[in-house]
Amino acid sequence: MSGKIKIAFVSILFLTSLYSCKDREALSWESEIFLPLVDDNVTWSSFVPDSLLVLGEGGDPARLVYKGPFEAFNAEDIPVLPDTTLLNTFSMGNLLTVDIPAPLDIPFMEITSEMQITNLSANSGMYLRELILNGGTMEFSVESTVEGVLHLNYALTSMTIGGEVVEIEFNVPPAVGGVNGVSTVNIDLTGAVFDMTGEDGSSYNSISSFFTAMNSPLNEDVFFISNLDSLTVKLEMQDMKIDKAKGYFGDVELDFGTEVTLIDTVPVPNPILDLEGAVAKLRVENTIGADLRLNFDTLLVDGQSVIHPTLYGAHDIPRAQWIDGNLLDYTTLEIDLGESGSNIFDLMENFPERFRMAGSAQVNPYGDISFGNDYADTDYIPELELEIEIPFRMGLDGVVLEEVYTLDPLDFPQFDGRLLIDLTSTFPVEVIADVDYVVNDTIGTVVAVNTQLEAGSSFPEMPAHALLIIPLNEAVIAPGGNVYVSLTVRTDGAQTFTGYENIRVQVRIEGTQLIEVE
Amino acid sequence: MKFQTKVSIFIVTLLFTSSITVAASLNPSDSSKVKRSGDASFSVWANQSGNVLSTGFLSSLAHGGFIGHDILDPVLEAHEGGMGFFGGSVGWEKKWAAKPFKGGKWALCGSMGSEILYDSRWTSDLFELIFYGNGGHTGRVDVLSGTGIRMAEFNRFSLGFENAKTRQRLEISLVQRLTGFEWSIPYGYFSVSENADSLDTYLQTEARLHALDGPSTMNIPFGDSLDLPFGFLPAYGIGISGSLPLASETLPIRFDINFSDFGILFEPQGSSVAWFQEGIATTGLPVFGDSLTWESVVEGNISTDSLLLTGSSVKRMALLPYRLSAQFIYEPSPDVMLELGVETGGWMPEPLYTAGVGWTPFDRLAFGVQAKYGGWGRMRPVVWTQFKYSCRRMLVIEIEDPMGLFIGNESSDFTYNRGVTFRLERLAGDGWNARGGRFKSTCKR
Numbered sequence: 001m002s003g004k005i006k007i008a009f010v011s012i013l014f015l016t017s018l019y020s021c022k023d024r025e026a027l028s029w030e031s032e033i034f035l036p037l038v039d040d041n042v043t044w045s046s047f048v049p050d051s052l053l054v055l056g057e058g059g060d061p062a063r064l065v066y067k068g069p070f071e072a073f074n075a076e077d078i079p080v081l082p083d084t085t086l087l088n089t090f091s092m093g094n095l096l097t098v099d100i101p102a103p104l105d106i107p108f109m110e111i112t113s114e115m116q117i118t119n120l121s122a123n124s125g126m127y128l129r130e131l132i133l134n135g136g137t138m139e140f141s142v143e144s145t146v147e148g149v150l151h152l153n154y155a156l157t158s159m160t161i162g163g164e165v166v167e168i169e170f171n172v173p174p175a176v177g178g179v180n181g182v183s184t185v186n187i188d189l190t191g192a193v194f195d196m197t198g199e200d201g202s203s204y205n206s207i208s209s210f211f212t213a214m215n216s217p218l219n220e221d222v223f224f225i226s227n228l229d230s231l232t233v234k235l236e237m238q239d240m241k242i243d244k245a246k247g248y249f250g251d252v253e254l255d256f257g258t259e260v261t262l263i264d265t266v267p268v269p270n271p272i273l274d275l276e277g278a279v280a281k282l283r284v285e286n287t288i289g290a291d292l293r294l295n296f297d298t299l300l301v302d303g304q305s306v307i308h309p310t311l312y313g314a315h316d317i318p319r320a321q322w323i324d325g326n327l328l329d330y331t332t333l334e335i336d337l338g339e340s341g342s343n344i345f346d347l348m349e350n351f352p353e354r355f356r357m358a359g360s361a362q363v364n365p366y367g368d369i370s371f372g373n374d375y376a377d378t379d380y381i382p383e384l385e386l387e388i389e390i391p392f393r394m395g396l397d398g399v400v401l402e403e404v405y406t407l408d409p410l411d412f413p414q415f416d417g418r419l420l421i422d423l424t425s426t427f428p429v430e431v432i433a434d435v436d437y438v439v440n441d442t443i444g445t446v447v448a449v450n451t452q453l454e455a456g457s458s459f460p461e462m463p464a465h466a467l468l469i470i471p472l473n474e475a476v477i478a479p480g481g482n483v484y485v486s487l488t489v490r491t492d493g494a495q496t497f498t499g500y501e502n503i504r505v506q507v508r509i510e511g512t513q514l515i516e517v518e
Numbered sequence: 519m520k521f522q523t524k525v526s527i528f529i530v531t532l533l534f535t536s537s538i539t540v541a542a543s544l545n546p547s548d549s550s551k552v553k554r555s556g557d558a559s560f561s562v563w564a565n566q567s568g569n570v571l572s573t574g575f576l577s578s579l580a581h582g583g584f585i586g587h588d589i590l591d592p593v594l595e596a597h598e599g600g601m602g603f604f605g606g607s608v609g610w611e612k613k614w615a616a617k618p619f620k621g622g623k624w625a626l627c628g629s630m631g632s633e634i635l636y637d638s639r640w641t642s643d644l645f646e647l648i649f650y651g652n653g654g655h656t657g658r659v660d661v662l663s664g665t666g667i668r669m670a671e672f673n674r675f676s677l678g679f680e681n682a683k684t685r686q687r688l689e690i691s692l693v694q695r696l697t698g699f700e701w702s703i704p705y706g707y708f709s710v711s712e713n714a715d716s717l718d719t720y721l722q723t724e725a726r727l728h729a730l731d732g733p734s735t736m737n738i739p740f741g742d743s744l745d746l747p748f749g750f751l752p753a754y755g756i757g758i759s760g761s762l763p764l765a766s767e768t769l770p771i772r773f774d775i776n777f778s779d780f781g782i783l784f785e786p787q788g789s790s791v792a793w794f795q796e797g798i799a800t801t802g803l804p805v806f807g808d809s810l811t812w813e814s815v816v817e818g819n820i821s822t823d824s825l826l827l828t829g830s831s832v833k834r835m836a837l838l839p840y841r842l843s844a845q846f847i848y849e850p851s852p853d854v855m856l857e858l859g860v861e862t863g864g865w866m867p868e869p870l871y872t873a874g875v876g877w878t879p880f881d882r883l884a885f886g887v888q889a890k891y892g893g894w895g896r897m898r899p900v901v902w903t904q905f906k907y908s909c910r911r912m913l914v915i916e917i918e919d920p921m922g923l924f925i926g927n928e929s930s931d932f933t934y935n936r937g938v939t940f941r942l943e944r945l946a947g948d949g950w951n952a953r954g955g956r957f958k959s960t961c962k963r
Contacts, residue, residue, distance in 0.1 A: 025582035029590070032653030036714045422715075508714040510653065 028516040033412070037419075038405045038483070038507035044392075044499050052262075055499035059459040062392040062499025066262050073256065073361065073382050081131075081240040086115040086207065091230035099224040102148055102215040108225060109213040114198055115235070117205040124250025127204040128196050129372050131247075136189035136240035143232040144172045144181045148223030149216040152183075154233070158195045158208040166192075171216050172231075174223070189240060196247075204247060204372065207235075242378060244325065249290050249363055249374045257298075257358035260386055269398025274494035275345045279389035280337035282357075286317040286382050287330045289375030293317070293365040294333070294384075298358040301347040309341035316365065322375040330380075348390065355386060392497040396429065401487040405507060409440065409480035417511010421449075421468040421483075424504040426456040428495055431503065432488040435468050440479040447476070458500040472511060483507060554947020556615025556625050556680055565918055565937025566606035567895030570596040570645075573922055574931030590649050596896075597642035601664065603867050603894040606937070609633030615680045615687075615946070627680040627687055629759070631673070635839055637865040637894070638667040647708060657712030662703050662721065668865070670698025670728070672839065674779065676759050682950045688760040691779055693838055695753045701725040720796070726831065727790040728753065751788055757781020757838045763953055770849040772953075779838040789831040796825070839865050845872075853878040855886070866893040874900070882906040890918065895935040898922075914941040 044053055048064065056062040090111050102108060120126050144150055150172040159166050166187060173181035198206035213231060215223075286292050294315045299306040320330035337344045361382075364374070425431050431453040439445040449468045456464035485505060575593050578585050596602075611631030618625040643660035652660070673696060678689030706721040730749035737743050759778035766772070843861035850856070855876035862869045874888030888900040898919040906912040915938075921929055922936030946952075 024580075027579055027582045027585065029585045029649055031649070031651035033651045034653040034656050034710060034714045036710065036717050039715050420714075422713075506713075506715050510714070512651070512653070 026516045026518050028514055030512045031515050032512045033417075034508065034510050036506070036508050037407065038505060040403065040405075040505045041502055042401055042403075042487075042505065043502040044497070053499055056392070056497075059496070059498060061496045064262075064388070064390040064392065066260070066388040067385065068260060069383050069385050073254070073384070081136075081237075081242060082119050083239070084117050084119060084235075084237045086117070086235040086237075087232070088113055088115060088234075089230055089232045092225060092227050097227070099226045101222045102146070102219075102225050104215050107212040107214040109231070110211075112210045113208070114203075115207045115209065117196075117207065120205060124252050125368065126248060126250030126252075127372065128194075128245055128247035129204050130245070131194040131196060131242065132244040133189045133192045133194075134241050134243035134378070136192070137238050138187040138189055139184060139234075139236040139238070140168060140187060141182060141184040141234045141236075142170075142172050143234075144183075145175050145229045146172075146181070146223070146225060146231075147176070148174045148221075149218045150174075150181075150213050150231075151216040151218075152211060152213050152231075154209065154211040156207065156209050158198070158206065160193050160195075161189075161191055171218060189237065209233075242376070244375075244377050246373065246375050248368045248370070248372045249376065251365070251367060252363040254361045254363070255359075256361065256384075257356075258384075259354055259356040261354050262352055262388065269396060269400060269489075271351045272395040272494065273349050273351060273390060274393040274395075275348060275390065276393070277391050278338065278345055278348065279387065280344050280348070281387040282311070282335040282337055283385040283387060284315075284317060284333040284382065285330055285385070286333075287320050287327060287380035288377075288382060289319050289322045289370070289373070290363050291316065291319050291365060291369075292382065293362040294359060295362070296357065296359040298356065299337070299344075300354075300356040301344060301352050302350075302354055303356075304347050306337065306347065307341070307343045308335075308337060309339070311335055311337065311342075319370070319374075320380075322377075325375075325377070327377070327380055348388075351390075351394075352388075355388075357384075357386075392499060393494050394497070395491045395494050397490045398488065399486055400431075400489045401485070401503070403485045403505070405483040405485070407477075407480045407483065410477050412477055412511075412513040413474060413516065414514035415472060415474045415477050415511055416513075417472050417477075417509060419470040419472050419483075420506075420508045420510055421470070421485075422504070422506040422508070423451070423453055423466045423468070424456075424463045424506075425453045425465075425502070426458040426461060426463045427489065427501045427503060428455050428457055428497070429489045429491045430455050431464075432490075433466065433468065434484075434486040434488070435470070436484040437470050437476075437481055438484065439476050439481040441475070445476065447471075456501075458498050458502075461500075472509070477509075554949055555617050555944075556627065556682065556946040556950055557953075558612075558614040558944040559941055560610070560612045561631075561939060561941040562610045563937065563939040564606075564608040565935070565939070566604070567893050567898075567918075567935040567937070568602070568604040569598065569894065569896045569934060570602040571604055571934065572596070572931060573925060573933045573936075574928075577926060577931070585649075594642065594646060594650070597645065598896075600642045600661070601867070602640050602642065602645060603638070605635075605637035605639075605865060605867075605894040607633050607635050607864070618682050618949075623682050623684075624679050625682055626677070627689065628675075628677045629689065630675045632671065633674075634669070634671045635865050636667075636669040637867070639867055640665045643708075652708070652710055656710045656714055658709070660708040662706030662708060664703070665706070666700065666702030668698065668700035668702075670700075670839075671696045678760065682946075685763045685951055685953050686761065688758065691757045691759050691781065693755045693757060693779055693781070693783065695728065695755070695783060697748075697750050697752070698728045699726065700728075722795045723793075725792045728785070729790065730788055731790060751786065753783055753785045755781055755783030755838050757840065772847040772849075774845040774847065774953075775843070776845070777842045778840065780840045780842075781838045783836045783838050785831065785834050785836055787831055787833045791827075791829055791831045793827040794825070839863065857888075861893075868892045868894075872900075876902075882912075895919075898933070898935045910945045910947065912943050912945070914943060915939070916941075 044062065052064055052066055054063045054065050090109065090113075092109075117128075120128065140154065142152060142154075151169070152172055153167065153169050155165055155167040157165055168185055168187070170183055170185055172183040175181050194207065196206050197203050199208060211233070284292075284294060294317065295313070296311050296315075299308065299311060315333055315335075317333050318331045321328040336342075419437065421435055423431070423433050432450065433453060434450045435448070437447040439447070447470050449470055451466040451468055453466045454464040456462055487503060570593055572593065575589060578589050609632050611629060611633075613627070613629040615625050615627035641661050641664055643658075644662050644665055646655065647660055673694045674691050676689035676691040678687065680687040701723065702725075703721065703723045706719075706723070708719040710717050727748070728751055730751045732749055734746050734749035735743050736746055736750070757779040758781060761777070762775040764773040764775075841861065841863040843859060845857060845859040848856045857872070857874045857876070859872040860869055861872070870893035871891045872888050874886055876884060876886035878884040882905060884904040884906075886902045886904075888902070889897060890900055891897045900916060900918045901920060902914065902916040904912055904914045917923070918937030918939075919933050919935040922933035923938070924930040925936075
């Protein structure tokens with residue numbers, strides 16, 4: 001590069017740098033922003049689960065309807081099968097006077113046996129004739145003193161799974177050096193059907209089996225059987241869960257104590273309910289083929305005892321009609337908790353939260369009058385159901401809503417604008433709205449505004465509206481803060497609410513900011 | 519050298535060689551032998567056009583300070599059709615045609631050059647959102663789709679043949695894109711309801727940097743080197759260029775069709791790609807709060823409902839920045855020329871229309887004025903002059919929207935375009951037919 005070109009090049013660079021170093025004011029312009037910050041809708045659904053609220057149509061009051069089980073009974077209360085072990089020992093006995101070689105291809109032992117389940121109940125007299133399980137295991141083990149491998153074929157002739165008799169074929173190892181040969185097989189009892197009436201069809205708690213023992217092809221040498229040899233068969237049934245059962249379920253008494261929560265957070269302040277038209281019922285459905293006798297000891301509403309003329313005492317509920325595993329008919333007992341002489345509505349005036357009930361249920365109070373034809377299906381457990389229906393006609397006095405909306409710190413330079421809070425209400429009561437905007441600055445600046453919304457209407461829909469304005473500048477908006485909204489209502493006497501009432505809270509920001517670009 | 523590049527060069531060479539063979543085998547029917555070379559030119563240009571960003575507005579941005587609505591309103595109102603454009607090119611090109619083969623009609627011709635193309639476009643709604651905010655038009659859906667910016671540097675080399683009589687010309691071009699970038703919003707909108715009780719926005723954007731990750735060193739003239747934060751990732755393409763002049767033998771009219779770089783660019787894998795998608799809708803949900811804030815939307819550090827993909831591109835094919843133009847020329851007298859033209863391509867968002875008149879008051883000097891409309895810009899004047907300093911050689915200077923060159927001067931405040939082209943031309947020699955137009959005669963020596 002020649003010297004002149006270099007000088008020219010450097011000069012251009014120098015002049016360019018001088019130009020670029022010239023003082024330049026930052027570019028700036030105003031931007032007008034209008035953004036939604038919060039859009040919240042406060043309705044009855046915000047506090048009362050939809051499943052409980054039945055909206056009132058045509059201006060009728062909404063109703064709080066609870067219809068749910070007390071969950072007093074469950075499948076575990078239906079005849080329980082304990083873990084059971086059945087043991088049988090079969091010996092050659094005195095038939096053999098001398099030791100004989102184990103025959104090939106011919107069973108040298110064929111035994112049919114019936115085993116009795118004896119531990120079903122202590123004193124209730126319970127027995128079973130048919131049983132269908134939906135869970136459980138059976139461990140089948142054979143212990144042999146024979147000094148050769150035995151091939152066993154074992155069949156539980158009273159049990160079917162999928163319509164087939166359970167048949168097990170397996171080999172038992174030989175006894176060696178005085179140690180018996182043992183073999184074990186596990187069977188899943190899910191879906192197992194037991195006919196427990198035995199060979200003659202009139203027994204109960206009986207399990208029949210048949211097995212044969214023969215020389216196994218695995219034996220390489222001849223072995224001998226003596227009159228001292230024996231086979232011990234053990235059946236261990238565990239964790240059996242009943243699906244369906246038939247028999248006699250015994251004279252059993254079951255205690256229950258249960259609680260239901262209507263609404264755990266009372267949505268309304270100091271409510272006084274007008275309970276005209278309210279309903280409170282207790283309903284029991286006996287869906288098992290056994291008689292029930294219910295004894296109610298306690299009914300509490302928010303911890304206070306309900307006084308009732310007929311509730312406490314024995315209530316007999318006849319058995320349900322089952323034919324061939326189909327529920328033909330069942331019996332229902334309904335007790336009106338609000339009948340004359342009851343104080344339950346007095347206890348419900350302040351919006352009840354919890355109901356507690358305790359008592360006992362006696363199965364087969366008249367003994368085995370069905371002659372072993374009690375029937376239970378775990379899909380049809382007796383239900384103790386509470387039905388409460390409260391019309392939304394009430395008086396209120398106090399804070400109905402307290403909500404905090406967080407505004408994050410915002411980089412809106414030289415902001416000049418307003419925070420707009422729109423309140424729209426269809427509640428048929430006056431609503432006092434207090435809004436505090438607490439700035440996240442060092443001194444916790446509070447900007448407080450309030451307003452009063454006139455009574456609106458949800459039917460016909462005539463919302464009342466109020467607008468709150470909080471002036472904002474950069475110092476207030478930059479650190480962010482919290483908007484505390486408190487809504488207070490007060491009624492003169494009971495007021496009807498249709499359930500469609502709502503209060504809409506909208507927070508918007510409106511203003512201009514100065515955008516600067518260096 | 520990459521396989522793709524080798525293939526491209528091979529194809530060009532093959533076509534070139536076969537074309538020469540065909541041309542050499544032609545038996546000229548005209549008895550007059552053409553013994554001089556054809557047209558040649560060397561051009562350098564730089565131009566910029568736009569339809570909304572006036573020079574005054576750009577000066578205001580450059581000077582800094584507060585820009586109020588008195589400055590912004592005319593710019594916003596200038597968004598005709600709801601779009602703003604800004605683009606242009608800077609480059610050089612050399613074109614030439616040799617003597618015809620064996621005194622025949624066909625001559626080897628070629629061209630080479632470099633060009634930087636830049637193109638940006640945006641919606642008026644986006645402009646309004648940036649400079650005005652959304653306060654003035656709540657309840658309206660602000661469309662962001664169609665916004666984008668791209669820039670690339672192309673080098674090209676072409677070889678072909680030109681007919682000395684018909685002046686038809688056809689070239690095979692090998693085009694290299696040295697580097698470039700592009701960013702666009704294929705789909706996006708922003709909406710705040712009239713009462714500002716809901717916000718609904720969606721943004722889908724894609725960016726590509728046609729360069730390699732990692733630093734590299736570029737050798738620059740005078741023996742120095744420059745450290746770059748990225749490495750070049752050239753892409754190669756192949757296309758055809760040429761011209762098809764049609765002239766009436768009885769009337770003084772001509773019709774020229776010119777085209778360049780009709781072809782495909784083969785992009786190699788490895789471009790950096792970022793793809794971002796975000797949708798925000800509030801219907802009763804707080805925009806501010808712990809989860810989603812307007813601030814986080816602005817800062818782009820939101821994680822909910824957003825999708826950001828980054829990585830390297832795979833191979834793909836793209837169109838070359840082709841150009842196609844048609845020009846009608848009428849010469850009512852030997853010293854007056856009227857022209858009408860239309861041009862498209864070259865990344866221009868709209869066709870560029872031209873109408874002009876030329877006058878040759880002296881043998882060696884010609885002048886002309888044109889009105890151009892379209893491309894990136896709005897209506898602007900163009901002046902040109904042509905100085906013939908020898909029988910075969912002349913200098914052409916073309917200035918687009920001359921007032922736009924006086925940047926910083928108030929007289930240029932209402933201009934939107936500017937451009938300068940210098941071209942040295944060597945006219946075709948004896949034996950070549952004149953192309954006409956712009957007074958492109960031939961030298962009968």
